Amino acid sequence: MNGNRLIFATGNPNKIREVHELLEGIFEVGGLQDIGCPFDLPETSPTIEGNAQQKARYVFENYGVDCFSEDTGLEIEALNGEPGVNSAHFAGEGRNAQDNMDLVLRKMAGEANRKARFYTVIALILNGEEHLFEGIAEGTIRHVPSGIGGFGYDPIFQPNGFEHTFAELTKQEKNEISHRGQAVRKLVKFLTSLNH
Numbered sequence: 001m002n003g004n005r006l007i008f009a010t011g012n013p014n015k016i017r018e019v020h021e022l023l024e025g026i027f028e029v030g031g032l033q034d035i036g037c038p039f040d041l042p043e044t045s046p047t048i049e050g051n052a053q054q055k056a057r058y059v060f061e062n063y064g065v066d067c068f069s070e071d072t073g074l075e076i077e078a079l080n081g082e083p084g085v086n087s088a089h090f091a092g093e094g095r096n097a098q099d100n101m102d103l104v105l106r107k108m109a110g111e112a113n114r115k116a117r118f119y120t121v122i123a124l125i126l127n128g129e130e131h132l133f134e135g136i137a138e139g140t141i142r143h144v145p146s147g148i149g150g151f152g153y154d155p156i157f158q159p160n161g162f163e164h165t166f167a168e169l170t171k172q173e174k175n176e177i178s179h180r181g182q183a184v185r186k187l188v189k190f191l192t193s194l195n196h
């Protein structure tokens, strides 16, 4: 790693907040502001994996630093995997998380199959080589949003085995079971194994 620092290539402060404590003390993580890179990274791929790769490659090719990015989608079985790769802009460009959740709930009205999952892919570029790590959280879509923690679709997503939505869990509880927590732990395991 260059100077032991990795750049987290994301414009989403919620993602940074969540991964911070998982990476703290293990290796130094910088943000796009540290390399003067704009926050709006290109993501035009039709897949989650492709978008994660595209964001990391953009930063590596333009700034030449070791970096990782992640892309996440909420995949709802009854909606044939939607919003999926369109999770950030499901209700349209410029719409917010509330609009996205409202649209999901409208499309799911009267639907008995509430199965859904969050799917995350982290793309790491280290010394010019690319590595992928994934995480999946299975659950169901609630009929009514609940909770104020987390971000995005968290108030309507109830992970399997829990009575609460992601938005009702603490950051630590969510990290223990979430798609992002799983992918980040794989990243950490890989990075720490390089030092032994």
Ligand code: ITT
Pocket: 009, 010, 011, 012, 015, 039, 041, 043, 055, 070, 071, 072, 073, 074, 087, 088, 097, 118, 150, 151, 152, 153, 154, 166, 178, 180
């Ligand atoms: P970057 O691409 O800059 O990292 P982004 O917000 O555009 O940030 P994504 O393309 O991965 O990120 O979009 C995923 C969207 O899915 C995100 O904007 C949220 O609305 C939602 N999302 C991602 N992770 C989530 C989580 O843990 N809980 C709830 N919703 C989440």
